[in-house]
Amino acid sequence: MVERTSVDMNHYVVAEFVGRALYGLYTIVMVIVLLNMLIAMITNSFQKIEVRS
Numbered sequence: 001m002v003e004r005t006s007v008d009m010n011h012y013v014v015a016e017f018v019g020r021a022l023y024g025l026y027t028i029v030m031v032i033v034l035l036n037m038l039i040a041m042i043t044n045s046f047q048k049i050e051v052r053s
Helices: 010-052
Strands: none
Touching: none
C-alpha cells in the first residue's frame, strides 16, 4: 500500500475544487431536466386520456 501523502497533489487544489463544483452543478441540472421530462410525459399521457374520453 502507498501512503496518501505520496500521491496527494497540492498543486491542483483549485482545479480539483472547480472540477467537483462543475460535476455537482451538472448533476443537479441533469436531475432537474429529467424531472421536467417525466412531468412532460405524464402530462402528455393525461392529455391523451382526456381526449379519448
